[in-house]
Amino acid sequence: MRNKKIWFFGLYADPPVLLRVILALLPFVLLAVLYLAASNIRHAENPHDKLLPTVSKIVKAIENTGFKKNKRTGTYLLWHDTLASLKRLIIGIMSSAVIGFVLGLNMGLLPGINNLLMAFITFIANIPPLAILPILFISFGVDELGKVMLIFLGTFPLITRDIYLAVKKIPEENIVKALTLGASQTAVIYRVVYPQVIPRLIETVRLSLGSAWLFLIAAEAIASQSGLGYRIFLVRRYLSMDIIIVYVCWITFLAFLADFMLRKLISYKFPWYNLQRSN
Amino acid sequence: MQNEPKHLLFIEDLKKVYKNKVVLDDIDLAVSKGEFCTLVGPSGCGKSTLLKLILGQERTTSGRILMEGRELLLPSDSIGIVYQKYSLYPHLTILENIMLGKQLPVSLWRSFLKKKAIRLEAMHYLESVQLAEHADKYPHQLSGGMQQRVAIAQALIMKPKILLMDEPFGALDPGTREIMQVLILELWEQNRMTIFFVTHDLEEAVFLGTRILVVSQYYTHETNGKQGVNLGSRIVSDYALNRNGASSPQIKETAEFGQLIQRIRNEGFDPKQCQTASEFNLEHFDSFQTFG
Ligand SMILES: Nc1ncnc2c1ncn2[C@@H]1O[C@H](COP(=O)(O)OP(=O)(O)OP(=O)(O)O)[C@@H](O)[C@H]1O
Ligand SMILES: [Mg+2]
Numbered sequence: 258m259r260n261k262k263i264w265f266f267g268l269y270a271d272p273p274v275l276l277r278v279i280l281a282l283l284p285f286v287l288l289a290v291l292y293l294a295a296s297n298i299r300h301a302e303n304p305h306d307k308l309l310p311t312v313s314k315i316v317k318a319i320e321n322t323g324f325k326k327n328k329r330t331g332t333y334l335l336w337h338d339t340l341a342s343l344k345r346l347i348i349g350i351m352s353s354a355v356i357g358f359v360l361g362l363n364m365g366l367l368p369g370i371n372n373l374l375m376a377f378i379t380f381i382a383n384i385p386p387l388a389i390l391p392i393l394f395i396s397f398g399v400d401e402l403g404k405v406m407l408i409f410l411g412t413f414p415l416i417t418r419d420i421y422l423a424v425k426k427i428p429e430e431n432i433v434k435a436l437t438l439g440a441s442q443t444a445v446i447y448r449v450v451y452p453q454v455i456p457r458l459i460e461t462v463r464l465s466l467g468s469a470w471l472f473l474i475a476a477e478a479i480a481s482q483s484g485l486g487y488r489i490f491l492v493r494r495y496l497s498m499d500i501i502i503v504y505v506c507w508i509t510f511l512a513f514l515a516d517f518m519l520r521k522l523i524s525y526k527f528p529w530y531n532l533q534r535s536n
Numbered sequence: 537m538q539n540e541p542k543h544l545l546f547i548e549d550l551k552k553v554y555k556n557k558v559v560l561d562d563i564d565l566a567v568s569k570g571e572f573c574t575l576v577g578p579s580g581c582g583k584s585t586l587l588k589l590i591l592g593q594e595r596t597t598s599g600r601i602l603m604e605g606r607e608l609l610l611p612s613d614s615i616g617i618v619y620q621k622y623s624l625y626p627h628l629t630i631l632e633n634i635m636l637g638k639q640l641p642v643s644l645w646r647s648f649l650k651k652k653a654i655r656l657e658a659m660h661y662l663e664s665v666q667l668a669e670h671a672d673k674y675p676h677q678l679s680g681g682m683q684q685r686v687a688i689a690q691a692l693i694m695k696p697k698i699l700l701m702d703e704p705f706g707a708l709d710p711g712t713r714e715i716m717q718v719l720i721l722e723l724w725e726q727n728r729m730t731i732f733f734v735t736h737d738l739e740e741a742v743f744l745g746t747r748i749l750v751v752s753q754y755y756t757h758e759t760n761g762k763q764g765v766n767l768g769s770r771i772v773s774d775y776a777l778n779r780n781g782a783s784s785p786q787i788k789e790t791a792e793f794g795q796l797i798q799r800i801r802n803e804g805f806d807p808k809q810c811q812t813a814s815e816f817n818l819e820h821f822d823s824f825q826t827f828g
Contacts, residue, residue: 430619430622430623431622431625433611433617434617434619434622434623435636436610436611436612437591437611437612437615437616437617437691437694438613438636438637438640438641438694439612439613439637439640439641439694440640440641444640448639448640448644449625449640452627453625453626453627527627529626529627529674529676530627532674532676532677
C-alpha cells in the first residue's frame with residue numbers, strides 16, 4: 258500500500274511523465290474537439306456559415322494572409338501587420354523599460370528624488386490609460402507616436418514602481434558594505450545596485466508585455482492603417498472569422514514566444530537570480 | 537584627552553538618541569592597535585548602533601568618534617565590516633565577491649586591466665579561509681559557515697585599520713562556530729589586525745577577546761538614582777584578558793573561564809543587579825571615564 262503512487266487526486270499526487278503530458282494537452286484537445294463539432298453542426302445547417310469556419314477555411318486564410326501577395330496593397334498582409342505591430346510594441350515597451358529603470362533606481366536610492374517623483378508617478382499610475390487615449394491621439398497624432406505613447410504610459414509606472422521596490426529590498430548592509438570596500442556613491446549605484454536589479458527589470462518587462470499588447474491592439478483598433486489589431490477589427494466588418502482566428506493564434510504565439518525568451522534570458526544570463534530567491 | 541593619537545579608535549562622551557529613546561549614553565572608549573575587542577550586552581542595548589556610529593553610517597547625537605585622530609563622516613575603506621547576513625553580493629561569484637574591494641575603488645577600465653593581478657590576490661585570500669575550490673560558485677550555493685568565511689576574506693583584502701564584526705557567527709551551528717572562532721583568531725594573529733567583535737554569546741566573547749566590553753542599560757545612574765530601561769546603555773565593565781597567541785578551545789572548560797562568564801552575566805545582563813556608575817569594573821588599562 259505504502260509504495261503505491263497516487264496518480265491524480267489529492268495533495269500528494271505524483272503523476273508519471275506520460276500522464277503529465279497527456280494532462281497538459283487535454284484541455285487543448287477538448288477545445289479543438291468542441292470547436293470542430295460545433296463548426297460541423299453549423300456547416301451541416303448552413304454550408305456558408307462564417308461564424309465557425311472549418312479547418313480548410315482557416316488553412317486557406319493562412320495561405321492568403323501569410324503566403325500570397327495581397328492584390329490591393331501588394332504586400333504579404335500577415336508579415337506586414339506583424340512588422341508594424343512589433344515595431345510599436347518594442348519601441349513602447351523599451352522606452353518604458355529604460356525610463357522606468359532609471360526612475361526606479363534613482364527613487365529607490367536617493368530620498369530626494371523619491372520625494373520629488375513618488376506622488377506624481379502614483380498619480381499617473383492611477384489614470385486608466387485607455388481613458389486618455391483621445392488626449393494622446395490629439396496631442397501626439399494618430400500615427401505611430403500616439404500608439405507608442407499609449408503603451409509607454411500604460412506600462413512605465415508599474416515598471417518604475419517595481420524597480421523601486423526591488424532597489425528598496427536590497428539590504429542596507431549590502432550598500433554600507435560596498436562603501437567599506439571603497440566604492441564611491443556613484444559606484445554603489447552603477448556597480449552594486451544596478452547589476453542586482455537588471456534581472457528584475459527583465460522580469461517586470463516580461464509581466465508588463467501582457468498589458469502592452471492590450472494597449473497596442475486597442476490603439477490599432479481605433480486608428481491605424483496597419484497592424485495586427487487593425488486587421489482584426491477591419492475584417493470583423495466582413496465577419497471574416499477565419500482571418501480573425503489566424504491572427505489571434507498568431508498574436509498568442511508571439512506573446513508566448515516573447516515570454517519564453519525573456520524567461521530563458523534570465524535563467525541563462527543571471528543564473529543566481531531565481532535560485533537566491535528560493536532560500 | 538591628550539593621548540588621542542596613541543589610540544586607533546577614540547570615543548568620547550558619545551550619546552545616541554533615536555527620536556526620544558536614549559540608546560547609548562556617556563560612552564568613553566579608547567582602543568589600541570592590535571586589540572581584539574569583544575562587545576557583549578543584552579539584546580537591544582545598542583551594540584549594532586555603536587558599530588554603525590563607528591562606521592560613520594549614523595551620526596552621534598553628541599560626543600565624537602575619532603579614527604586615528606580623524607572623524608569619519610561616511611563609511612569608507614578604512615573600516616571593514618562583516619555582518620551576520622547580507623555581507624555578500626548574490627550576483628557575484630565567490631571570487632568576484634572578494635575581488636570587489638580591489639575593483640570598486642578604481643575605474644572599470646583600470647580594474648579590467650589589472651584583473652589578473654586582482655584575481656590572484658583574491659585567490660590568496662580565498663585560500664586563507666580554505667575555500668579555494670569554491671571560487672566559481674555563487675553565495676547561495678555555500679553553507680552559512682562558508683559564506684561567513686567568504687565575507688571575512690572579502691573584508692580582509694581591504695586591509696582595514698579596524699575590522700568590525702556584528703554577530704558574525706550568530707547564525708551558525710555550535711561546531712561550525714568553534715571552527716570559525718579558531719579561524720578568526722589565526723587570521724587576527726597572522727594579519728596583526730584590530731578587531732571589534734559584537735556577540736551575544738558570552739563564551740565566544742571571553743574565548744576570543746583580549747579585551748571584553750560589557751555594554752548594558754542595567755545600572756543605577758550616579759546622580760538621579762534611576763534604574764533600568766529608560767537609561768541609555770553604558771560600558772559597565774571593561775576587562776583585559778591576557779592572551780599569548782591563539783588559544784585552543786580547551787580553555788572553555790576551565791573554572792576561571794566559567795567564573796568570568798558568570799561575573800559578566802551578573803554585571804551586565806541581570807536587570808535586578810544594578811551597579812552604580814562608580815562601581816563599574818573598568819580594569820582595562822585603556823579604560824577611562826569622563827562625566828559630561
Ligand atoms: N533607526 C532606528 N530608529 C529608532 N530606533 C532604533 C533605530 N535603530 C535602533 N533603534 C533602537 O535602538 C536600540 C538598540 O538597537 P541595536 O540594534 O543597536 O541593539 P543591539 O544591541 O544590536 O541588539 P541585538 O543584540 O538584538 O542585535 C533598540 O532599542 C532599537 O529599537
Ligand atoms: Mg545587533
